[in-house]
Amino acid sequence: MTVSVGVIGLGRMARALICPLIEREILRSSEVIGVVGSEATATRLKSELPGDLTVVAASDPRAMEAWNAQVQLLAVKPQQLDAVAASVEPSQAGRSGSQLLISVLAGVTLERLQSRFPGRACVRAVPNTPCLVGEGLCGLAWGDGVTPEQRLWVTEAFRPVSEVLELPESRLDAFLALTSSGPAYVALVAEALADGAVAAGLPRDQANHLAHRTLAGSAALLDRQQLHPGQLKDMVASPGGTTMAALRHLEKAGLRSALIEAVIAATEHGRGLR
């Protein structure tokens, strides 16, 4: 399926998805038109992105070309949805039943998308920022009328940068709270571990490097040996040893419950966006 793609909101997340597709020649940059909020952003991106990828500001009349594309990737902030939907000219709204709209907007339901963009088949996608390095996760929930060919195209489009999971829409908020917000939780842990090592006497650069490598190596071990997290913990916690001294401290400080509550809070916040 050869497609033209209109990206409405060519920000960080949209670029993390589109740029690898262009690099891998799954999409031709000349077939993509990106829309951003301001002229200043459009000018900056034109110098950073492949030469024949068109980037225009929302106020530019060519922005409407994005709404004519066969596939539209909607990646503005959730709060901008209504204003963006209102800017679509009636002639572009639901122009053809074969158009597909993929939304990455956190918390915005398929029902709301379908009401704002009638005539388009809609997909909710929840990607995460590790897509930038090809190690992402992407949850997909299909709206009404998405054809098998479109499903295949969307799945193949996300696969180069992420593991793709098809989910019932009711699970997407929890999926986002774990996977899309997850890099922030991991970043806090990495920073705090490095701070601890600096406090204990390691130089800052070395502490940062060691914290990152410890997290990455532990994740690889969990993944490749299919370990339960409890098994990985027990592998390094010998009786009466230093790791147990640290774990007792983490339990007293409530690390586990803080993380559980963080994921629940993010899920509830996502649900509250609608």
Ligand SMILES: NC(=O)c1ccc[n+]([C@@H]2O[C@H](COP(=O)([O-])OP(=O)(O)OC[C@H]3O[C@@H](n4cnc5c(N)ncnc54)[C@H](OP(=O)(O)O)[C@@H]3O)[C@@H](O)[C@H]2O)c1
């Ligand atoms: N970041 C994540 O981890 C993540 C994960 C899952 C889902 N998401 C979702 O992805 C979406 C985008 O997030 P992001 O982090 O990529 O934000 P971002 O970098 O701020 O991107 C938003 C983009 O929208 C553009 N924009 C603003 N007004 C517009 C308009 N009227 N028409 C077209 N484009 C317009 C902005 O341009 P200007 O800069 O010129 O204003 C910017 O390029 C959000 O809905 C978020 O919920 C993000």
